[in-house]
Amino acid sequence: MMKNIILITLLAGFGFNLNAQPLAPDFxxxxxxxxxxxxxxxxxxxxxxxxxxxxxxxxxxxxxxxxxxxxxxxxxxxxxxxxxxxxxxxxxxxxxxxxxxxxxxxxxxxxxxxxxxxxxxxxxxxxxxxxxxxxxxxxxxxxxxxxxxxxxPSNGVYDGPGVTGLLEEAIRETGARKPYHLTGTVTMPGGNAIGSFDLNIEGELYSPGQMLPGGLFELDILLRPDSTYEISAVKSGSYNEGLTTFDMIKIRKHVLGIDNFQEPWKYLAADANSSGGISTADLIQLTKLVLAVSDNLPNNDPWGFIKTDYLFASPANPYEEAYQGDARTYMF
Structure with missing residues (x-):
């Protein structure tokens, strides 16, 4: 098929007065x-x-x-x-x-x-x-x-929920990160799993463990509970993986207005040069990949990701939302 566009769904498994005082003595x-x-x-x-x-x-x-x-x-x-x-x-x-x-x-x-x-x-x-x-x-x-x-910090409170609630606040004040269990699915548009990939969480890459059937993944990670994290998926690989002459025919029909794409991901997959549209220039770049004349797309990544539940305002013009908006990124 064309440049790979992946669908991703993420789920979350999910007053102190410190005046000038001595530091804790070692023991x-x-x-x-x-x-x-x-x-x-x-x-x-x-x-x-x-x-x-x-x-x-x-x-x-x-x-x-x-x-x-x-x-x-x-x-x-x-x-x-x-x-x-x-x-x-x-x-x-x-x-x-x-x-x-x-x-x-x-x-x-x-x-x-x-x-x-x-x-x-x-x-x-x-x-x-x-x-x-x-x-x-x-x-x-x-x-x-x-x-x-x-x-x-519990200030004489002895009941369980009261103590743990006050301790929770005190621990968060230290900047400690709390364990979270993230689960989600990453699949091709047809539902097939994509194999290995990484999650980009605020610029740090994390590799989920073993991929389960249906593209399901799990990741245990430490995060600060009072912070908001930007999470997206990334994958390296060959630019021509899955790309065939049949894809060239589909794109040519779209460019000629014979059989226009209906799904936003197809528009994004065919935009080889990330110009925000589909033209003969994209056909030329993708044809070079198929013929092994070139092995990359200078202005693009080999894999793209879209949130499963994302609704494009204009499905036939998804470029700005995908490239600059939040179609690819979860806030957690």
Whole structure:
């Protein structure tokens, strides 16, 4: 066929007063699984946000909050993305073995640290009042990648949705990206899949995983939840892929007014020189491709993409909308 035009559909799988205060003090702790955690080296210096959960294993509000907090932790990537949670016990009789049992009993997956893992020295600075009064547990400390501390953003709220709502706002303030699962379909106009391609998200190229039947794709990606992203599809390849003499006949009939195109994508596919129209100049360039005299279109890309649900204002004149408008781009 002519220059390839692809149809694409995307779906989404989807007050703090930080005055001049000291930065978060560094700490090194060993959690109940024997894993060492250094606040700055392992997290902040890597651009990550750290949420400290000050708790103890027999604290009733901590126990009640555990399931909601675990779901919230997973919604931010479960430690694989831009955010990590670390539970630090404030009690001298809470050992790593107690923390391990707490994790088992309440299905908690984020790291937890007892007295023998170094929790008390790590907790001690937050009793000082430098970031606000410590009034008991659970208390949360959200630490930005630059070391800035947002102390107790939940402000004494202990109900699950209230706590996670306030923590969500505090984490977003750090600039952390949240995991999103994008799904969509990319097909030829007839419904056939196109094989591999990339998604261009704000200038960065991402390759979806394995393509599924029907052109379905999936992509897991980190995005800032308060931002708007421009998403489009791109594909490299041969300019003459699928191009035949039969396409030349169709274009010639259109140019002569014998059999005009009806679908916008055909107008765009035949506009070989991106001039905003179809003429003998396009026929000449495409014929050179068919005859292997040329292997490219100087003013065009080998593949073009149109949103499946896009309605052109003028289907017989789709050029400006496709080349300069939003016919090819999703805002997410």
């Amino acid at each position: 090194t702790v060993t959690d109940s699984d024997g894993v060492e955690h250094q606040l700055y080296q392992d997290y902040l210096n890597q651009g990550k946000t750290v949420v400290i959960d000050l708790f103890f294993t027999y604290c009733p509000p901590c126990i009640a909050l555990a399931p909601t907090l675990e779901d919230f932790y997973e919604s931010w990537g479960g430690g694989t993305g831009d955010v990590e949670f670390i539970g630090l016990s404030i009690m001298n009789d809470d050992f790593n073995s107690d923390c391990a049992q707490f994790k088992i009993d309440h299905d908690v997956s984020y790291p937890m640290v007892g007295i023998d893992g170094g929790a008390i020295p790590a907790v001690q600075p937050y009793y000082s009042g430098d970031w606000g009064p410590f009034e008991g547990v659970p208390t949360f400390v959200v630490i930005h990648p630059d070391g800035t501390v947002d102390f107790d």
